[in-house]
Amino acid sequence: xxxxxxxxxxxxxxxxxxxxxxxxxxxxxxxxxxFLAGYILWHFDxxxxxSKWLQKGAQIPEMPIGSGIWARLSSDTVQLRKKILTERLxxxxxxxxxxxxxxxxxxxxxxxxxxxxxQWINKRAASILSLQRKKDVGIPxxxxxRSEKLLELLKSDDPGExxxxxxxxxxxxxxxxxxxxxxxxxxxxxxDISESYRLNAARQSFxxxxxxxxxxxLTIINGYLEIxxxxxxxxxxxxxxxxxxxxxxxxxxxxxxxxLVLSGLEQDDPKTTLKRNLKFATIINDVLEHLxxxxxxxxxxxxxxxxxxxxYASEYQMYSIALNLIENAIKYSPDNSQITITWKKxxxxxxxxxxxxxxxxxxxxxERITQPFYRTKSAQGKxxxxxxxxxxIVHEAARRNEGFLEIESSPRHGSTFKIIFLMxxx
Ligand code: ADP
Numbered sequence: 515x516x517x518x519x520x521x522x523x524x525x526x527x528x529x530x531x532x533x534x535x536x537x538x539x540x541x542x543x544x545x546x547x548x549f550l551a552g553y554i555l556w557h558f559d560x561x562x563x564x565s566k567w568l569q570k571g572a573q574i575p576e577m578p579i580g581s582g583i584w585a586r587l588s589s590d591t592v593q594l595r596k597k598i599l600t601e602r603l604x605x606x607x608x609x610x611x612x613x614x615x616x617x618x619x620x621x622x623x624x625x626x627x628x629x630x631x632x633q634w635i636n637k638r639a640a641s642i643l644s645l646q647r648k649k650d651v652g653i654p655x656x657x658x659x660r661s662e663k664l665l666e667l668l669k670s671d672d673p674g675e676x677x678x679x680x681x682x683x684x685x686x687x688x689x690x691x692x693x694x695x696x697x698x699x700x701x702x703x704x705x706d707i708s709e710s711y712r713l714n715a716a717r718q719s720f721x722x723x724x725x726x727x728x729x730x731x732l733t734i735i736n737g738y739l740e741i742x743x744x745x746x747x748x749x750x751x752x753x754x755x756x757x758x759x760x761x762x763x764x765x766x767x768x769x770x771x772x773x774l775v776l777s778g779l780e781q782d783d784p785k786t787t788l789k790r791n792l793k794f795a796t797i798i799n800d801v802l803e804h805l806x807x808x809x810x811x812x813x814x815x816x817x818x819x820x821x822x823x824x825x826y827a828s829e830y831q832m833y834s835i836a837l838n839l840i841e842n843a844i845k846y847s848p849d850n851s852q853i854t855i856t857w858k859k860x861x862x863x864x865x866x867x868x869x870x871x872x873x874x875x876x877x878x879x880x881e882r883i884t885q886p887f888y889r890t891k892s893a894q895g896k897x898x899x900x901x902x903x904x905x906x907i908v909h910e911a912a913r914r915n916e917g918f919l920e921i922e923s924s925p926r927h928g929s930t931f932k933i934i935f936l937m938x939x940x
Pocket of ligand 1: 838842843846847870872873874875883888889890891892893894899900901902903904905906929
């Protein structure tokens with residue numbers, strides 16, 4: 515029998531006794547009131563000792579001794595208290611372990627919660643971000659580092675990376691890597707990249723200055739070589755020498771031009787780049803008009819272009835993308851083969867692809883192909899003119915317009931160079 519039924523029995527017996535006493539004495543109603551009042555008072559007394567015991571911390575030795583429902587309530591309370599204490603201990607152990615793991619993080623790290631509030635920060639992160647470890651805990655990170663890009667990253671559910679100026683010190687450049695630890699807890703690892711950022715800026719500015727300085731003398735050399743080649747009194751070997759010199763200096767001009775484009779793209783801040791809604795089909799047609807005049811153009815070109823499909827992008831950068839990819843397809847595929855140019859919408863993406871039936875590329879070549887100055891052995895062997903900068907330009911230009919380059923190719927089966935633009939982000 516459980517405690518509740520025994521309590522019911524107790525009450526039932528009490529009422530029966532009250533009735534018998536009432537019948538015997540002739541005071542039926544008074545007897546019932548007397549016994550019930552006694553019963554209620556007894557419970558009040560138990561309730562009182564139970565509440566006092568609870569207030570004192572519900573310790574087992576001081577457990578109010580009782581029977582029936584009160585004994586049950588007291589023992590249940592003890593069990594519950596034990597459970598809560600064990601859970602608390604477990605949580606404390608977990609917290610200690612969690613803090614130990616965080617302390618062992620070799621890099622400057624911040625831990626934030628679902629509302630982007632700082633929960634924990636190690637010394638190195640605090641020093642890089644000019645934060646006070648105790649004072650700034652609880653403050654949303656985006657209140658301390660005011661950056662739209664950071665807010666976007668924090669709001670997104672995905673892990674991500676970001677490069678920004680450090681707060682209160684614009685000479686310091688930092689790289690943040692956001693990853694998720696639990697559903698609501700995320701860590702941000704911070705790297706101070708000021709040195710490499712400065713070196714990179716110096717490299718870019720050197721390339722850009724050197725290219726500018728070289729451009730003028732080369733234009734003059736090209737001009738003189740042109741005039742010289744028209745001189746009718748020169749011998750055949752002299753003309754050949756001038757032609758070779760002219761070819762090399764023209765290649766150098768192209769190299770400098772590509773270097774200037776690439777360093778311009780690298781230094782470009784996508785926020786300040788002039789962008790507008792463009793019909794990319796028009797740019798593709800302009801590029802084709804230009805390339806049709808080149809001597810190497812002997813392929814059949816099939817156009818599958820959505821004429822009215824617009825993209826919000828930089829016109830100049832989109833022109834570079836179309837020019838380099840179509841020119842490569844012409845340069846690296848045989849005469850009379852087919853080149854298919856596609857511009858289409860696919861859900862929230864716009865895709866530009868150039869497919870050729872050329873020699874194709876191996877996996878290793880694909881891995882390196884967007885590195886500046888990389889040219890495949892086959893391209894060098896066949897003396898196809900090029901600088902090795904075209905695909906680096908394409909890669910950078912795509913990135914600056916929310917796009918990325920994908921290459922599908924295998925040796926002897928042609929190649930497809932695809933730029934996928936994410937339209938939704940604009
Ligand atoms: P390049 O000025 O040499 O064409 P790119 O950066 O445009 O420079 O291309 C780098 C190299 O990638 C090329 O030298 C060539 O070896 C290879 N490549 C580019 N496009 C193709 C293609 N469509 N088919 C085969 N190889 C290609």
